Amino acid sequence: MTQALEATMLICFGLSWPINLMKNIKAQTAKSMSLKFILLIIFGYVAGISAKLINHQFNYVLIVYILNILIVSLNLVVYFINKHKDKAREKAKQAV
Numbered sequence: 001m002t003q004a005l006e007a008t009m010l011i012c013f014g015l016s017w018p019i020n021l022m023k024n025i026k027a028q029t030a031k032s033m034s035l036k037f038i039l040l041i042i043f044g045y046v047a048g049i050s051a052k053l054i055n056h057q058f059n060y061v062l063i064v065y066i067l068n069i070l071i072v073s074l075n076l077v078v079y080f081i082n083k084h085k086d087k088a089r090e091k092a093k094q095a096v
Helices: 003-012 018-025 037-053 059-096
Strands: none
Touching: 003 018, 003 059, 018 059, 037 059
């Protein structure tokens, strides 16, 4: 039962990441994104995955952790892409 509840929490929490990812892709700017926040979330998922591995709990909850960390990691990639776009826009403004 505890694993089902943990998986439910992860699924509910994890549903926000694809929405956030799409918002960040559409925004094409890193101004509303926080690198520290993204890294903190990734660290939390690494800790959760590590706990599952240390306890040899290879089950569906581990899969949910992995899916969540992958989507948050995509947000990290989008952060750096958008940061690059922000710098390019700033450089173009200065050139004008």
